[in-house]
Amino acid sequence: MEFDLINQFFAPLCRPLHKSDKGIGDDAALMTPKSGYQVVTTMDTMVEDVHFVKGAEPYHLGWKLLMVNLSDLAAMGAEPWAYSLAITLPESLAHDVSWLQAFAQGLTKANQTLANPIPLIGGDTTRGPLTLTINLQGQVKQGQAILRAGAQAGDKLVVTGTIGDGALGLAVLLGHEGLSLNETQSKGVLRKLHCPLARSNVASFMYGAVSSALDISDGLLQDLSHLLQGGSLSSQDRLGAHLYLERIPLSSAMKQYFQVSGDYSKILSGGDDYELLMSVPEENWQVFQQRCQSIGQPVYEIGEVVSNPEIRIYENGLLRRDLNELSGFKHFK
């Protein structure tokens, strides 16, 4: 079964990397790294009924699976190189041509958003409950990766786009009432939920400009806290932050929802946004902002890193200590 599937739907996603490289068809894939580069590896899994609902559009699954991995790589300032796919399919989907085709199409279209699309180089196809894993490889010049560690007190906190739309999209998908969105707004946040866009375009600008970065997948406060801990696994915060609510970029849908509900939870702890959160030293900010603008990528300053190790949230100059509680996880990740 594995070979049939690979042949029909995934083989078109593979292309040679380098003359001496080997992709699908051997026990392992073989890739030649660029001289003076390091290898960057990330892996993300999506499970039915946990990360997506039963019956979800296969196109969206393929798109999002690749994008969430690309987002991790972008957060490291690395360029995408190649990916492997481990796909566990239930009996009902294993021979569903239209499902497989749409899933492969989602991968393809997500890949085509890259300046240099990357090949599928291998993986594993198994039978079982629908579970999708990508291992994505990237490359970055030796010593130029952007880590979670690196922020300094005084750095600006910067994001690449509107926050909270993933969570609002999920509320639309689950049919929550009282969201007060019009059709265009609902469609917009659903699109952001299903087809997020990794900020791969920014990755090449980050070295020398950005002191630390990660992507917002768990929620703004949760991920900010990871950034302030510098990627260390200890719970000891080393730095703190001031966050200014009125500066956080919001979509028209989120503005509408917020106006009616006054609910900050989707903005502060929603997750599933895949925007980058970066710390940018004051002296680099103007040039970095201009370079991002030159490729049509807006960046927004939403706060700053401080030495006092706690997160303080301000709204129009007033401290909103009550909002610090909003750091629950949206899902188990």
Place this chain on the structure above:
Amino acid sequence: MEFDLINQFFAPLCRPLHKSDKGIGDDAALMTPKSGYQVVTTMDTMVEDVHFVKGAEPYHLGWKLLMVNLSDLAAMGAEPWAYSLAITLPESLAHDVSWLQAFAQGLTKANQTLANPIPLIGGDTTRGPLTLTINLQGQVKQGQAILRAGAQAGDKLVVTGTIGDGALGLAVLLGHEGLSLNETQSKGVLRKLHCPLARSNVASFMYGAVSSALDISDGLLQDLSHLLQGGSLSSQDRLGAHLYLERIPLSSAMKQYFQVSGDYSKILSGGDDYELLMSVPEENWQVFQQRCQSIGQPVYEIGEVVSNPEIRIYENGLLRRDLNELSGFKHFK
């Protein structure tokens, strides 16, 4: 949850690779390849109720998960470098300390069979039906990887150990009757099923000696057919083989089972053996055999590659055309 789990059970499996490298705790892992080396990547998934039974020993799962990936890497003649783990756990196991501990212990012990144990560098922990994926990275000197393609008519077909024990172990596990094994034999084949040993020790000898290789995971005939197709996905056989049944190395358990049953299917199409199948040019055979013996690794000549594109199976000089049918898959892989 992800961080808690990683911290407690998986963090001890991570160790720094290189001074400038980063493992778990960032968006992606960062690794510095050796100059003049290529990167080799493989990925294998194990799903409950498909690749292992419900209630399987977590130690065995951790061991086997790493070993099946190491086996793919060994078949490429590559040295192991680092691995990522995507683990999807049901609620019942996510907080089961003894399960998690034993699983991590299985990974650790399998890793310690390597001359140079490798670090766990990242992955993803998700909730859902038990599904285990490892992405394993290796390195190999530029141009020295052993591919499935490369066999020539006249090459010897060589395996690294007894064949069919994985399938016989599965029959014991499933309580099949009429196997006629004593307790020691049953334990032996169960051990081979649960705790196979990848032939990583041979990998460094392969370049210059072996013209092609793969590991026997789907079954001897099926994998031989892949080798003869040279890893190409087309069904057009380019080469053929003569296989001599009486030369295939068998465990005492398999000899016993075969004597009673006369059943060749576990030997020829059992799979789950993780021995290497290699083609070795005549002129390299003696030196290769001696180098393997010098590290205590037996190698067995079981046939030869021929130009006529079909597989002919002989038993004590007699053609056994009837056995060619035995090429079914044991599982979906």
